[in-house]
Amino acid sequence: MKSLFDLLAAQRRFVYLLVALLSAGGIYAALNLPSAIYPELAFPRVLVVAQGSSLGARQMLFTVTRPIEEAVSIVPGLTRVRSRTIRGGTEISITFSDNTDMTYALQQVQARVNQVRTSLPAEIGIEVERMTPSLFPILSYNLEGGDPATLYDIARYQLKPLISRVPGVGRVDVQGSDVREIEVIADPARLAAQRLTYDDLANAIKEATGVSAVGRLPQDYKQYLIVAAQEARTPEDIAAIVVAHGLRVRDVATVTLGTEDHVRIIAGDGKPAALLNITRQPGGNTLAIVDSVASLAASVSKTLPPGVKLKPVYDQGALVRDAMKSVRDAMIIGAILAVIILLLFLHHARITAISASSIPLTLAISVFAMYLIGQTFNLMTLGAMAIAIGLVIDDSVVITENIVRHLRLNPVRHEAIREMS
16 A cells, blocks of 8 residues: 555655645735734624714613614624713624624614614714724824814815725724804794794704705606705805794894814824724725825825825834734744754755745745635734744754655665655
8 A cells, every 4th residue: 555655756746736836826815815903803793883962871871772772682693782871972782692693683783773763863873883803993194284173174075085985995084173063052032032942943944954855847758856955055044044933043043153062182293183094894905005095195185275284193004014024034034044054954955945945835825725714914814924934944844854864874765755754
């Protein structure tokens, strides 16, 4: 019966071809494998965040938190629901069993939340997201050099749409100290004199500033939709709205251009700024996204108003590049040291070259295997590869020394290698 060595020796050309193909696949995978700081993990957790109301913590608990908790409690696979409620907002953490299909669970949670959406306060905004590493920003930019409201407007309406179109970008969040709004400050005495309430004033403004379809017009074999657009663009537009009895908003309230209540302060180098946090899509290539956004930022900076600057403040790509550089340095240093040690102790150049070649071949085949199972270059995989280089070098030295020892005992190479194996 032939041994494994005899079988491989008889098919050595096939083995050479197989190693060459796997190595070529590894090189291709290394050039196309996504890079990130964390591996693509699927945490069995969904987060529901509801905010935007002016209600107190107790009112938020009974009008928002409890209805959402009761709605999602029947989702299959759910094991625990935890919530944290503050003034104007609530955060509900939903944990599932380990074997739960999180894509399906996310859809179920969204469906249950949508069912109770109409019973919640109208001003509440709700976000439902899976907890994955891609939720955390990979890039942050500060927009500096102007008043806070103007910086927010530039970041929100000029920069965010451009960055959102970059391939691989998942979400662009904009934060600013001041966000413009039109403020309506009602006079209680005037409202009471006209027998009006705050709700009457708010409803009149809401109905007068909406966009609605009021009819259709067929003409020339086409049907045109007639839309009544009464959007308010200035405080004067709001002040001119009719409330009731021929009264306008300006008669019972003061309308001014202001900003939202201050709940955060965004600054850079001690000066007002607008912050842009950029996240990637699941499976996105961090390095490619970072480079694309940096190129876009360089071109957009030329079109900004005088004195306004777009400045990077956090770059996760730098951490990924440092990790990849460390692995490269470990591989090079390890290979050089292994070659030197083998040459000093074995005095055999051919066997030393064969042993040294095992390092890049092993890494290339490992990268190809990572590509097949959907892994990425991240701190975990790169760290494992850096550690594995030492094991590969150690095994190479031991096997090579054993081959040389048997060659000295038996000058017939084929028989010596069979005895060693």
